[in-house]
Amino acid sequence: MDGAGLPETRSACPYCGVGCGVLLRPDGQGGMDVRGDPDHPANFGRLCSKGSALAETVGLSQRLLTPRIAGRETGWDETLQLVADKFSEAISQHGPDSVAFYVSGQLLTEDYYVANKLMKGFIGSANIDTNSRLCMASSVAGHKRAFGTDTVPGTYEDLEEADLVVLVGSNLAWCHPVLYQRVLAAKTQRGTRIVVVDPRRTASCDGADLHLALRPGSDVALFNRLLAEIYQGGAFDADFLRNTTGFDAAIQTAMGDDVSVTGLSEQELAAFCKLWVGTEKVVTIYSQGVNQSTSGSDKVNAILNCHLATGRIGKPGCGPLSVTGQPNAMGGREVGGLANMLACHLDLENPDHRNTVRDFWSSSSVPEAPGLKAVDMFRAVGDGRIKALWIIHTNPAVSMPEANAVQDAIARCPFTVVSDITANTDTARLADVLLPATAWGEKDGTVTNSDRTISRQRSVLAAPGQARADWDILAEVGRRMGFEDAFDYQTPAEIFREHAALSGMAGQIGRDFDISALADISDNAYADLVPVRWPVTPNRIGGRFFGDGNFFHADKKARLLPVSWRPPAAKTGPRYPYRLNTGRLRDQWHTMTRTALSPRLSAHLPEPFVDLHPDDAATAGIEPADLVRLSSRAGTGILRARISDTVQPGQLFASMHWTGETAPSARIDALVEAATDPVSGQPESKASVVAMTRYEAAWYGFAVSADPMMLDSEYWALARTAAGYRAELAGTLVPDNWEIAARRLFAKPNAEAITVQDRVRGFARIVLHDNGTLLGALFVSPRPVAVARDYLIALPGGDAQSALSGQPGQDVISPGPVLCSCFGIGVNTILSAIETQGLMSVDAIGVALSAGTNCGSCRPELAELLLSVQNREAAE
Incomplete structure (x- = not known):
């Protein structure tokens, strides 16, 4: 049955808390077409890369279809x-x-x-x-302490009406891309300023006017400094404060807090406070960098204190906004x-x-x-x-x-x-x-x-x-x-x-x-x-809360809480000298049960990695593409090193998506200790402490296959491709025979083989085929394998001989690693367009290739790529 004539159905995206509307059209064969709903008030037709790829994640692959008891299929009764x-x-x-x-x-x-x-x-x-509980419990606790209920005061429309948007512990560009595009549109249309408060330089910093790279966990001290400036500068709203209690105690505590723990300069602090205090319409968006902390509830209340003190809450373009990570949190x-x-x-x-x-x-x-x-x-x-x-x-x-x-x-x-x-x-x-x-x-x-x-x-x-x-x-x-x-x-x-x-x-x-x-x-x-925003009563539908000064404590007043900075639960030291931050990637979701089914989403960053500063890499003797072993009191992990100045010295970042199904050694929460906020019970996932050493692999491998692989090496990471699967591998024990190992890996004991091995130097290339049709190819090296991965992943099911060299022929242009997931556009394609068409801006790249024109979350990477070309040309 062809679904072309079937009507579209309005529904909601199953990913983050933005709550985008989608239009679904079944194809009559168990699949569907998906597009953004232009009439939904959350997204007005926009979708991020994950939402755009939803149709690739439905179907019966790996579905549980019957009840099971102890592995035995049974009936419901x-x-x-x-x-x-x-x-x-x-x-x-x-x-x-x-x-x-x-x-x-x-x-x-x-x-x-x-x-x-x-x-x-x-x-x-x-x-x-x-x-x-792992996502927004601290926000719930902060709301209840301040307002008397777990109430989100504002609306998304405030993003369009604000003159200043402050992102605190939120990489909105990657984690809530549709909201970030609304903020960028306001910046373009009405000059909205953007401040990012985050230890890392993230994609959200691309559009920011100010980035405050504070030390992990020091948010309370920053907002206490802001509260003190509000008081000393006379920016508090005396009329609105009649609807609150606790102002004097909160001010006294804020004045006594030690802002030096943020690691920010006086110039940075003064610039932030001047901008915040001097801008009437301020929205403060916060997320996991605030919530996932042993002081998460206090961080939330430190932010709320500033909005309550100035009366910047419940009014158009004003207020705190907690953005949640799940569709129905x-x-x-x-x-x-x-x-x-x-x-x-x-x-x-x-x-x-x-x-x-x-x-x-x-x-x-x-x-x-x-x-x-x-x-x-x-x-x-x-x-x-x-x-x-x-x-x-x-x-x-x-x-x-x-x-x-x-x-x-x-x-x-x-x-x-x-x-x-x-x-x-x-x-x-x-x-x-x-x-x-x-x-x-x-x-x-x-x-x-x-x-x-x-x-x-x-x-x-x-x-x-x-x-x-x-x-x-x-x-x-x-x-x-x-x-x-x-x-x-x-x-x-x-x-x-x-x-x-x-x-x-x-x-x-x-x-x-x-x-x-x-x-x-x-x-x-x-x-x-x-779609309807609550409350929905005979007398009221939607709107904002608290602009009228009425709150939900028994006395109808809000509470400003005296909160002080507390360090993260775990302390760095000689044994565990690095602070580990964890978070999300642009194109993956939670533990990838859904997104890993999409080859397009798996193409951008197909392997688990840890970001480390160049200084730390030099100290630890780690080079680009090395594997590193991380260890903590809770567990260990092995990840690919990505050397980057987006993190500060002494800090590491790793994403939380990989599992026993996709990369067993990279289950990053195995390293995170279960310290929790005493009020909210939310665990601290942004400030663990770890040790880091180079993983001394005896061999590294890269494999492509038309079918699932039988992976059993000490390190492996598996991802879907349009033609099958790809895997990175490494181990400390070298197999006696790489052809036997390849046959076992691909579960093809009787396939024909093309083998090139140099046992002395430790190199091997094994191509398994069926009458010239590629079934699987394994490339082995004593160092990280240097092959054209984005060329090889397209070959399973095609000509086996083409895979042996690991590189495309002179007449074949590899698109390179995917940068724009919405349209599947690779780095080499973009570089070629920049150089041959003389593209001078991210917008020009979008006109030429469509890259960056859907969810926009790849635009920071496009800008970096463009800058690298311009710098290279200037040097020449």
């Missing part, structure tokens, strides 16, 4: 009865706190609501937490998905709030105390307190700090259930029970983005095999545990109506989250629901 029985048995024998759910911002709000209701309302424990917050919250922003430890929820749900009890937050939850799994664990759409064996210990804890748990779309994750491999869930494109419900906009995520593909919606799976287990009436849901619309009705009761007792005007929404109206 047997499997769900086992889950219900095991959880009921643990509760009966050890109490409700002996079980736990660990869920995800990948869940839709309706899924999240049912999970929260089952655990807190009927199992009677608060042991439900989410991977959003906000929806999870709204339904109480965190262990210390109740649904609809109600407080677990408030008896009136508990009674409201208990009576609404007609449940026997709601827990009085917070449950186990993520780090503590897995410690409880490890020491045996948790007897039954249900993990839903997340991969904690990779993404949690001290990932090796978490992996061991899950393996030892008496009963572990994993709901996911694939069995091929580090976590799924440890499960006693696997439950096949529907994936994006098959799911139906709602998500909430970072500025409180609720969007419909709609299904356009049929659920494959026996896959079921998460809310449906959870509700069925609830019924089998004896809670039939409470979980008698037939559609996500029913769940949404219940959630909206509860929010109305929360609104009546003074909470911010209220969508009660949707409590009676019909099935048809739910199906047609357009």
